Amino acid sequence: MMNDDDVALDPGFADRFERDKRPPCQLYLISPERYDPGFPETLKAALDAGPVAAFQLRLKGVEDMEILRAGAALKPILAAYDVAFILNDRADLAKELGADGVHLGQTDGSIAAARSLLGHDAQIGVTCHDSRHLAMEAGEAGADYVAFGAFHPTATKETSHRPDPSILSWWTTISEIPCVAIGGITPANAAPLVAAGADFLVVSSAVWTHPEGAGAGVKAFQSILEQMPAR
Ligand SMILES: Cc1ncc(COP(=O)(O)OP(=O)(O)O)c(N)n1
Numbered sequence: 001m002m003n004d005d006d007v008a009l010d011p012g013f014a015d016r017f018e019r020d021k022r023p024p025c026q027l028y029l030i031s032p033e034r035y036d037p038g039f040p041e042t043l044k045a046a047l048d049a050g051p052v053a054a055f056q057l058r059l060k061g062v063e064d065m066e067i068l069r070a071g072a073a074l075k076p077i078l079a080a081y082d083v084a085f086i087l088n089d090r091a092d093l094a095k096e097l098g099a100d101g102v103h104l105g106q107t108d109g110s111i112a113a114a115r116s117l118l119g120h121d122a123q124i125g126v127t128c129h130d131s132r133h134l135a136m137e138a139g140e141a142g143a144d145y146v147a148f149g150a151f152h153p154t155a156t157k158e159t160s161h162r163p164d165p166s167i168l169s170w171w172t173t174i175s176e177i178p179c180v181a182i183g184g185i186t187p188a189n190a191a192p193l194v195a196a197g198a199d200f201l202v203v204s205s206a207v208w209t210h211p212e213g214a215g216a217g218v219k220a221f222q223s224i225l226e227q228m229p230a231r
Pocket residue numbers: 056058088089103104105106107108125126127147148149157180182202
């Protein structure tokens with residue numbers, strides 16, 4: 001029969017408890033899907049405003065050369081702010097750019113192929129929609145994070161899955177691999193996703209189209225994240 005004294009006698013308990021706690025939820029930004037030459041300045045304004053853990057370059061329907069040019073312009077900015085640089089869709093271009101990782105959708109290639117191209121240290125994220133099965137598969141295949149969404153309607157992309165936030169809670173009970181929440185996330189609807197266990201809030205339009213600028217967008221999210229109880 002365990003009692004309080006038994007716990008106190010275990011010298012490793014406090015360390016293990018600390019180690020097993022999930023770090024606080026952080027912000028992960030996604031670029032607009034068209035690259036504007038003024039974007040580096042907008043990005044700097046966002047990064048000056050508060051902590052951002054990761055940035056994904058997500059350009060759609062453009063030539064490879066445009067992705068490479070944009071990535072080369074943004075990479076030193078992200079490095080200066082110590083923000084992980086993730087490229088969407090393309091492990092081959094992530095390799096060419098020397099990005100920190102790649103985000104793969106279900107039709108963007110295998111984790112194994114991306115891992116062998118990018119190496120052990122690369123951050124490989126995988127879209128899992130609203131599926132526990134896809135998340136477990138991705139975890140077993142070596143994903144560094146699993147992405148659930150879209151939690152809310154969004155004009156950024158057509159989406160057909162609408163997970164319940166409880167998928168985040170479930171994931172945190174079965175896996176130490178970080179989970180990210182995406183899709184229509186705003187400062188007004190973010191708190192329940194963080195409370196459910198999201199390790200990262202992935203945000204595009206709520207930051208880039210904030211009426212007072214991208215910096216104000218980051219600050220609005222930061223203020224929500226700071227108010228969340230420790231976990
Ligand atoms: C962090 C994150 N989660 C999900 C997605 C969506 O990826 P995918 O399903 O491949 O769709 P596209 O973004 O490529 O249109 C993402 N990009 N990032």
